Amino acid sequence: MGVADTGADTIGDTWETALAAALLGADRAPAGAAATPWGEVDSGADPGGALLGRLAGHGVHHLAGSGFAAEVLVPAEPRAAAGPECPPAAAARLALLLAGGGRDRLREWCDLAATAGTRAPPWLLPALAGHRSDLAGAVGRIAGAELAWLDRACGDGTDEADGAPSADWLEGTPAERRAAFADFRMRDPEAARAALEAGFRAEKAEMRQTLVATLEVGLSEADAPFLETCLDDRSSGVRATAQRLLPSLTRSLLASRMAVRATAALAVTAKTKLLGGTAHTLVVTLPEESPTLARDGVEPRPYARQGGGTRALLLQEILAAAPLHALGEHPPRLWIELALRSEWADPVFEGLFAAIRRERDADWARALAEVLGEAHAGRLSGIRRTNPLREKWARAAALLPAPDWERLVEEAFRGGEAEIVLPHLSHGPAAFSARFTAAHLDWLAAVTRGPRADRDALAKTWLIDRLADRAFPGEDEAASAAAILARLPEDADERLRGQVARLAETLELRAAMRREFGPPITAGESARG
Template sequence: DRACGDGPAEADGPGPADWTEGTPAERRAAFAAFRRRDPTAARAALEAGFRAEKAEIRQSLVSALEVGLSEADAPFLETCLDDRSAGVRAAAQRLLPCLTRSLLASRMAVRATAALAVTSKRKLLGGTAHTLTVTLPEESPTLARDGVEPQASARPGGGTRARLLQDILGASPLHALAAHPPRLWIELALRSEWADPILEGLLAAIRRERDADWARALAGVLGEAYAGRLSGIRRTNPLRALWARAAALLPQAEWEGLVEDAFRAGEAETVLAHLGHGPAAFSARFTAAHLDWLAAVTRGSRAERDALAKTWLIDRFAERALPDEDAAAAAAAILTRLPEDADERLRGQLARLAETLELRAAMRREFGSPFTAGESARG
């Protein structure tokens, strides 16, 4: 799953001037550059000669519409759902859910609300009881046209129809569920026998739309459930893993704050789960907090040190940390103070961490590149 607007790497740089000539890669790059300059004119030019293009080119150029994608592209992409090329159809099926007012999004919204319904009833002693009714969808040609078909292998949480439900929710606009607050949908889903496909579908939709309110609700409810604050929900490793994936959708400062709380709580397994996700570059504050946590864990029990070594997250931290002299010195001190009975794998990881941070700090001194939170921390 990707967020809408995460354009293809080929579109990052300027392409050749003429998008109608050259290799498929050159044409894609040139068309992407055209889209950046004038999205409307680029789409109109593509439509004019689209049917005469070979399937490979049609697929490549439709995918490039991700650059500058807007609701104005929806009618053309809708026609691509009936293209004779499966690749073109797949490209349109991937882009149309990003356009939350498109016809495809509307069809998905209808399917989502047909599959999930909340009924509310007044309690005798006050308050309201809510119930989630789930109606699993059936496969159909119209659903397949929109890109939702049975998968070759079923995932945990149900069979083919459960996976159809997951994919429908993943492609449906979140405004389809506006009748109730995000938290209510999520809590009811968590208690449902179809929790896995519903929550996976919501996770995909939140990631695609980058909706911070839904992300906060999902991470908040799952965090409470894992902490044992929601009755009837078992604290399991899959629940913790889902919470970590949901938390990674939070704004960076909020994600870092959540993980810092886990640092202070000494919950090593929770910390490791969250560090497997999150931003590619850490702020200076979080880098320092992470190093303090590493120091505490490496001086703690052998079991915690061994668990840390198995994750290989230290190597990834070396690339994500914001490097400065203090960070490099802290990493070197952690290595120096490592107990003699520490696993050699862990010792090697810490040695690489210290070396990498020192190298990146030296590069910053040499080239004078200032970093702040949110910027790339790569040397």
């Protein structure tokens, strides 16, 4: 009995010293802590290795009394290398980002690693695992297979070798089923929709909504008939999801109904002038509420009822859901010019903005930006230059392809009017080219050394903070930002000074992240690497 007690005390004392070493540092372990009931742990002169060996011994000792069957205690499968590890400097940067470097920079690091064809180092996998929910795609590209192996080694992974969810989307939690169905949908859109239709009515309302929303993956005109039936589903969530997806299918029955409603609401009349030529007028017929409109998702909102704008909102939502080919009888420019002169300009433009954004129609986007730009410049008779018109122009320009938007704003830079530049910079693409970044930084340098009123207006918009994420992250750009900071006037507002300091710091960090992966990126590459 005494021997047993002595052994228990020895094991307890050893575990406490091992725990103390883990907390204080392996090289500061208490004297005599290397002795264990199962003998010496040979790790050479490495105190860290000795500590790991002692902890492993304690784990084996614990499992020995756990009652597991022998066949359960089998080694984990070898971890197959999924690609070369990132350079040591990049790994060190990843460790800093995981310790609190910001979600955006962590996503950017993962994208850089994926572009370079490298993987995260094994010692950072547990920390990366905590970001699989908020950065699923980014983390999966550089550590998906390794994290799946780690899950299986810990006994809670899937059977898929690549870490993807089970192909059986009929089982599991709602999140697991959604992920599995999305994977099924990516692999075979037609089969996935057919499988969903087969057992759709047996699903609970929340699950029906989740699965219908997943049809956005690989959405095509072939999905329209099923989505049309969802408009009559007993769940409001399912109906709303179908109403959101169907307008993207410009040949669907819903799109056809919206096209008829749009042409009934908007019409162009022509009248010959006395001195020749033709005068066009936009005739607007505001729609009425109806059950069929409500079925298609067009119904007044409570705030519209209170404000007296119910029918105007119905017009806006019809145009937003209607295919642009419904207005194909006349060129886009004519519709836009006439809408500017209409008393119903606001709902018409809001509806057109939504439709152009959904269909990504470059011709309509160019016409919209050109007409509003001409109107703001005073080149359209009867249109006053106002702040709301300027904001409409900036929003319209943001619908252009990125190179077109950059050329338009570069021209505004040369014009030097901050009141025009600032609204445009509030919109636009998420990442800038090297050429545009250089022009932007030149303009920023001029403004920060210009009149105080312009500097204050710039600081209030917080556009400098956005520039840090959108700018091309090259060495020259980082140096330009640092030069702007160094040359700020002494009377510069502290808010502006702080924003420029963050810009310089962020661009230097982003440039350094790229250096750590290898040769610097060239001007032809995207800002996100």
